[in-house]
Amino acid sequence: MKKTTFFVLSIAISLLLFSCSSDHKDVSQREFLEEVLPNSTVHTISVKNNNAIIETATAAKAFRIKDVPAEDLEVLLNKIQSKNDQVAVTFSQESNSMPNIFFLIPFLMPFLILLHIILLWVALRIIIKSAVDPMEKLVHTFISILVPFFGPLIYLTTKIE
Numbered sequence: 001m002k003k004t005t006f007f008v009l010s011i012a013i014s015l016l017l018f019s020c021s022s023d024h025k026d027v028s029q030r031e032f033l034e035e036v037l038p039n040s041t042v043h044t045i046s047v048k049n050n051n052a053i054i055e056t057a058t059a060a061k062a063f064r065i066k067d068v069p070a071e072d073l074e075v076l077l078n079k080i081q082s083k084n085d086q087v088a089v090t091f092s093q094e095s096n097s098m099p100n101i102f103f104l105i106p107f108l109m110p111f112l113i114l115l116h117i118i119l120l121w122v123a124l125r126i127i128i129k130s131a132v133d134p135m136e137k138l139v140h141t142f143i144s145i146l147v148p149f150f151g152p153l154i155y156l157t158t159k160i161e
Contacts, residue, residue, distance in 0.1 A: 027064070032065055037083065041084060042080050042087050048093075119149065122152070122156065123151075123156055124141065124144060126155075126159060143155065
């Protein structure tokens with residue numbers, strides 16, 4: 001049972017790590033100009049690929065204004081600098097390689113689905129034939145079914161002999 005508890009705890013921790021949110025709040029340009037800018041002092045501005053990340057000093061919070069057109073970005077920066085001319089502005093362009101990965105998904109999905117079905121089938125056969133407590137079998141079965149691909153893989157690598 002100790003191994004099962006460790007297994008369930010590791011799954012819970014991994015789910016928690018993947019569900020953490022970012023440290024800034026997404027706002028529209030209008031919302032920032034009307035609600036945030038009059039009530040706070042802007043500390044720094046970072047512009048990456050036309051996404052402005054603005055850190056305010058009074059609210060101790062970062063705001064992200066997404067997909068601002070280049071001409072609107074210049075107007076936005078001028079409005080912020082007219083209120084505080086000591087604002088540090090940094091620009092950077094980052095290349096995004098993610099679309100190349102998305103191109104491969106239709107080719108990889110049939111292979112991954114087949115691999116998942118095989119792993120699930122093998123894990124469920126081993127779980128059913130194992131001589132452990134029925135409650136432990138039930139826990140392993142639920143985890144193998146409800147956590148696609150990784151559930152059977154983790155069970156097969158950490159199973160009790």
